[in-house]
Amino acid sequence: MKSARGTHFIKDQYPDLLKDESSLSGGNCQTAAWPVNIAESVEYVQECSEDNVPLTISGARTGIAGGAVPMGGAVLSTDQLKGIVPTSVANIIRVQAGETLDSIQDYCKAEKPDLFYPPDPTETTASIGGTVATDASGAASYRFGSTRNWVNRLKIVLPSGTVITVKRGEYKFNKGKLKHPCLGLLDLPRLNKPQPVKNAAGLHVVPDMDLIDLFIGSEGKLGLILEADLILARKPHSVTSFAVFCTEDQFWELREDLINSDLPLRELEVIAAPSLSFLSRNTEKTFPDHGNWVLFTSIDVSSEEELDITLETLEMLLEEQGISSDNTWGGFDDLEIKRLKEFRHLLPETVNRIISGLSSENNRIHKISTDTAVDPDLLRQYYGTMKSILEQTGVEHVVFGHSGQGHLHANLIPKNTDQLERSEKAVELIAAEAVKLGGTVSAEHGTGKLKAPLLRLMYSRQELDEMDRLVKEISSC
Ligand SMILES: Cc1cc2nc3c(=O)[nH]c(=O)nc-3n(C[C@H](O)[C@H](O)[C@H](O)COP(=O)(O)OP(=O)(O)OC[C@H]3O[C@@H](n4cnc5c(N)ncnc54)[C@H](O)[C@@H]3O)c2cc1C
Structure with missing residues (x-):
């Protein structure tokens, strides 16, 4: 098995292994391995367990919460675990x-040209292990939900090195309890209130959930996801996409009209002010000169007739808001849709690039963003508070994100340590506001190392202790 040993050697030869898209600095590890199959993966996990060495699992490192950044111990990279079979x-x-x-x-x-895999967390270089471990969502989760809806079976190496296979439908919790031949008696943490619908903060806990859902979104704490059986969906007749340039008021009105319409929406996303002027300054892109949102x-359509009705409805809704077609970019074929996706992707990518540059000058600077979500009906109110904090x-x-699901990413770009501290405080205040409204401190990225301190805003000490207790019990199986 390809492996490397020695903190300095790894830092010198494999610097990328020590960071992810969060630009969190300080990553280091004593050993690293790149297994190519199950046997090598098990061998390395067992070795770490026997030597009591903390193990960080590293996927494609597109994560933005620092989860794959090792702080000592060992790293297992899934880079070489390849293969897709029917x-x-x-x-x-x-x-x-x-x-x-x-x-x-x-x-x-x-x-399988008639089928596709619905989860689309923007960054398509992410690994399957990483997307399952974070229960990644993204734009299309408005229609399709998060990754967990599309996972039918997992093969997992538990932290002790034991391999288990968990298939959806095989084991279900009953009032928070479950007996499993290998894991023994599992007792879910008792939470003071149900977790928000869109949530990636803490272990997933629903008293009558399937066992597989405990592992999805567990961010590597419950073991290494080796392989996943993924469910594919039938492709619709066609998909049309639109980017509508508008004012803030027009945005909120149009968003509500679309939510209340019968249109089969796949995505309902937003880029809020002052993000377009940021993009104009930092990229070569130019935009229609109307509004700053x-x-x-x-929209998925199932026939030509439905496409006509969809376009007519959309035209009417835009007209009602006084938005001319000159201020709308449409995507009707694969190429145009790809261009719109690239435009949507450009904002987080540009932020990450700039943060990475700032971080190389001041290693305290890292990605400072929110991943908070509230009930979609409360989004406008929540955005108001977020804006004034920012x-x-x-x-x-x-600010951008998944407006249909009440989920916004505010990204701050601090230029010095003073601004960094103010930004960190703002992220905490915004997260506290989300919790106050019944929402979550992380809706899709997970809490990793950067956002772990926010968990205490959402859960009591006792709830967090119970989650830790369950992680320890599964780790010793
Ligand atoms: C420009 C950009 C846009 C993004 N947009 C979105 C978005 O819209 N929605 C979204 O959800 N995310 C988004 N992300 C974040 C990121 O792409 C996702 O979190 C993705 O799921 C991470 O996958 P990865 O393979 O890179 O995981 P990594 O970053 O390598 O790891 C993430 C976490 O999962 C654990 N892990 C990785 N592989 C495994 C495994 N096999 N078994 C167990 N644990 C494992 C790691 O230890 C770590 O805790 C975006 C990132 C970027 C850079």
Whole structure:
């Protein structure tokens, strides 16, 4: 098995292994390994367990919460765990952890052209292991939900080195309890209130959930996800996408109209002010000169007739808001839709690039963003508070996200340590406001190392202790 030993050697030869898209600095480890199959993966996990060495699992390191950044101990990279094969069920494929979202879409195009894998967390170079471990969502989760809806079976190496297979439908908790032949008696943490619908903060806990859902979104704490059986969906007749350039008022009105319409929306995304001026300054992109907000939507249609009705309805809704077609970019074929996606992707990418540059000058600077979500009906109120917190920092910022699901990413771009501290405080205040409204401190990225301190805003000490207790029990199986 390919492996490396020695803190300095690894830092020198494999610097990328010590960071992810969060630009969190200080990453280091004593050993690293790149297993190519189950046997090598088990051997390395067992070795770490026997030597009591903390193990960080590293996927494609596109995470932005620092989860894959090791702080000592050992790293297992899933880079070499490759393979996609069909199963006996036509719409289920078996995928090794190190495959990427890109490779799944390529596989589907070649082997199963009528089907596609719905989770689309923007960054298509993410690994399948990483997306399952974070229960990644993204724009299309408005229609399709998060990754967990599309996972049917997992093969996992528990932290002790034991391998288990968990299939959806095989084991279910009953009032928070479950007896499993290998894991023994599992007792879910008792929470004071149900977790928000869109949530990636803490272990997933629903008293009558399937066992597989405990592992999905557990951010590597419950073991290494080796392979996943993923469910594919039938492609719709066509998808049309739009980017509507509008004012803030037009955005909120149009968003509500779309939510209340019968249109089969796949996505309902937003780029809020002052993000477009940030993009104009930092990229070569130019935009229609109207408003400083963008509403993105994608709509699945099942026939030509439905497409006509969809376009008429959309035209009417835009007219009602006084938005001319000159201020709308449409995507009707694969190429145009890809261009709109790239535009949507450009904002987080540009922020990450700038943060990475700032971080190389001041290693205290890292990605400072929110991943908070509230009930979609409360989003406008929540945004108002978020905006005033952001403006009070005096730090450059952008806001974008999954408006249909009440989920916004504010990103601050601090230029010095003073601004960094103000930005960190703002993120905490915004997260506290989300919790006050019944929402979550992390809706899709997970809490990793950067956002772990926010968990205490959402859960009591006792609830967090119970989650730790369950992690320890499973780790010793
Ligand atoms: C520009 C950009 C846009 C993004 N947009 C979105 C978005 O819209 N929605 C969204 O959800 N995310 C988004 N992300 C974040 C990121 O892409 C996701 O969190 C993704 O799921 C991480 O996958 P990864 O393979 O890179 O995981 P990593 O970053 O390598 O790891 C993430 C976590 O999962 C654990 N892990 C990784 N692999 C395994 C495994 N096989 N078994 C167990 N644990 C494992 C790691 O230890 C770590 O805790 C975005 C990132 C970027 C850079």
